[in-house]
Amino acid sequence: MESVTPPILEFNKTCVSYTKQTMAVKYVSAAIDKNTITAIMGPSGCGKSTLLRAVNLMHNLYPNIRVDGEILLNGENILSMEPIDVRRRVGMVFQRPAPFPTMSIYDNVLSGYVLNGIRLSKTEKDETVERCLKSVALWDEVNDVLNKKGTFLSGGQQQRLCIARALAMKPDVLLMDEPTSALDPIATAHIEELMQELQNEVTILIVTHNMGQAMRISSKSMFMYLGELVEYGDTATMFSNPSDERTKAYLTGKMG
Amino acid sequence: MDKRKIRNRLAKDNALLWAVCILATLTAVPLFAILGEVFLRGYDQLSWTFFTEPTPTAYKAMVAIEAGNSIPGGIANGIIGTMIMLGMAVVVAVPIGILCGAFLAENPKNRFAQMVSYLTDLLQGTPSVIIGIVVYIWVVVPMKGYSAIAGSVALVIMMLPLIIRSTEETLKILPASLKEAGLALGGNRARVMLKVQLPAAFGGIFTGVLLAISRVIGETAPLMFTALGCSFIRFTIDKPISAVPLLIWEFFNDPNLQELIWGASLFLLLFVLTLNLTAKYLAKKWNQ
Incomplete structure (x- = not known):
């Protein structure tokens, strides 16, 4: 059955190449529905992160990298849009928590506005900080130390701060590049729980090495291998009954 | 293992360590010599007026030296x-x-x-x-x-x-x-x-x-x-x-x-x- 609402994000024969000879991502086509969590899995070097970073035009920073095909955000091709516009609508959380070291927790949450040159009144600022820190379940832990540096927090708290920072810009899509790989199991559980709650406000695309994580949090999964999108479908179906031999080999630990 | 070989290597190691220490000391000597020279000759001139007064004229300085006083004025x-x-x-x-x-x-x-x-x-x-x-x-x-x-x-x-x-x-x-x-x-x-x-x-x-x-x-x-x-x-x-x-x-x-x-x-x-x-x-x- 076709879904009624159009997909929020759509890859259409997306290719990414680092050099002329080798393609890191080959002709990926997939449609992602609004307010879902989609996991991108695959062995190291299969192009997961490369595909993710194409969505917020991170590759534009490096002149050697070419992105071809189309990536549609609400029907509009990202590749022909201004990077600044795209990145405002597509937030990103990195593998290592990277709060801005010179800014306080408070300023870190608001850094997106500062970097975009948007001025907020004091009440708007306070509201945004409270709303975002509450939505990442960090408010109760840090509301009395908002003026301390962001780097003063633990790794898991720092990562939640980075999520709050991305959410402050009210993005349509949130990209997460192995957001828990640098965290301990408890902090990981916190973030996974958080993602479940966040999917009501934002569509999440997450790269993960951890199959258990993909199974726990995502409704749909992509399996990539050597730059190709091998399989894309419901997470439950893919784990119980993968249609491709390579997916099966990866999921059963014979390859990876 | 050949014991003589090991002793040989240890001796070489020691010799190199000594060489490095001696050379390092040699480079530090001029630095400390300069610091010492300037400090010993200069410290009794440092006074409050040395920092607040301009250079004296040669004449004033000459008079002060003739009288056995220290040179007035400063920098x-x-x-x-x-x-x-x-x-x-x-x-x-x-x-x-x-x-x-x-x-x-x-x-x-x-x-x-x-x-x-x-x-x-x-x-x-x-x-x-x-x-x-x-x-x-x-x-x-x-x-x-x-x-x-x-x-x-x-x-x-x-x-x-x-x-x-x-x-x-x-x-x-x-x-x-x-x-x-x-x-x-x-x-x-x-x-x-x-x-x-x-x-x-x-x-x-x-x-x-x-x-x-x-x-x-x-x-x-x-x-x-x-x-x-x-x-x-x-x-x-x-x-x-x-x-x-x-x-x-x-x-x-x-x-x-x-x-x-x-x-x-x-x-x-x-x-x-x-x-x-x-x-x-x-x-x-x-x-x-």
């Missing part, structure tokens, strides 16, 4: 001249140097940036006396006179390569994730540089500025062509002005004032030493 004109010229030079060189360093760090593959980088190295190696004579032609001749402005132009040119390099190096060692995180939030490159990268690099850049100051504060040759010197305290920037290193040279040339060399040298040495130690301390603190 206030030099200290004030140095501070004025350094102040102006810092105000000009720091923003230009930081912007240039940021440009070089952000565009390592750009042809123009590579050229600027190469020229920066060249400028750093240019003898200061040449910079002095060029600034003489550029500034002193058109302005029809020596001035603090001309002196600070020479200092700016000497400071720039050091500030550019330290800014560039510091920005380059910042984690790339910092810049990417800033850009991922929708900031443009200029804003990310100003709000994220430069603040994060502050420690390194500040250290670089302090080292640049300590490098040029003792420069004498370029100031001879530009600031010339002045025997009284002066705050105007379009007239000849004094500087501590210029005073040392003047004292050396005046038999009546020679005693003052050591006080002035000690002051300069202590100032540079303090700046260097501060820079080291900040660099260490920033790296933690």
Whole structure:
């Protein structure tokens, strides 16, 4: 059955190449529905992160990298849009928590506005900080130390701060590049729980090495291998009954 | 294992260790000898008036020496001249140097940036006396006179390569994730540089500025062509002005004032030493 609402994000024969000879991502086509969590899995070097970073035009920073095909955000091709516009609508959380070291927790949450040159009144600022820190379940832990540096927090708290920072810009899509790989199991559980709650406000695309994580949090999964999108479908179906031999080999630990 | 072979290797190791220690001591000897010489000869001249009074005239100094007193007056004109010229030079060189360093760090593959980088190295190696004579032609001749402005132009040119390099190096060692995180939030490159990268690099850049100051504060040759010197305290920037290193040279040339060399040298040495130690301390603190 076709879904009624159009997909929020759509890859259409997306290719990414680092050099002329080798393609890191080959002709990926997939449609992602609004307010879902989609996991991108695959062995190291299969192009997961490369595909993710194409969505917020991170590759534009490096002149050697070419992105071809189309990536549609609400029907509009990202590749022909201004990077600044795209990145405002597509937030990103990195593998290592990277709060801005010179800014306080408070300023870190608001850094997106500062970097975009948007001025907020004091009440708007306070509201945004409270709303975002509450939505990442960090408010109760840090509301009395908002003026301390962001780097003063633990790794898991720092990562939640980075999520709050991305959410402050009210993005349509949130990209997460192995957001828990640098965290301990408890902090990981916190973030996974958080993602479940966040999917009501934002569509999440997450790269993960951890199959258990993909199974726990995502409704749909992509399996990539050597730059190709091998399989894309419901997470439950893919784990119980993968249609491709390579997916099966990866999921059963014979390859990876 | 052959025991003789092991003994042999240990002996070689020991010999090398001794060689390194002896050579290290040898390099430290001149440094301590200089510090000791200047300190022993200069410390009894340091007094409050040494810092508040301008240079005495040769006549006054001669009278004082005849009477068996210590030379009156001090180096206030030099200290004030140095501070004025350094102040102006810092105000000009720091923003230009930081912007240039940021440009070089952000565009390592750009042809123009590579050229600027190469020229920066060249400028750093240019003898200061040449910079002095060029600034003489550029500034002193058109302005029809020596001035603090001309002196600070020479200092700016000497400071720039050091500030550019330290800014560039510091920005380059910042984690790339910092810049990417800033850009991922929708900031443009200029804003990310100003709000994220430069603040994060502050420690390194500040250290670089302090080292640049300590490098040029003792420069004498370029100031001879530009600031010339002045025997009284002066705050105007379009007239000849004094500087501590210029005073040392003047004292050396005046038999009546020679005693003052050591006080002035000690002051300069202590100032540079303090700046260097501060820079080291900040660099260490920033790296933690």
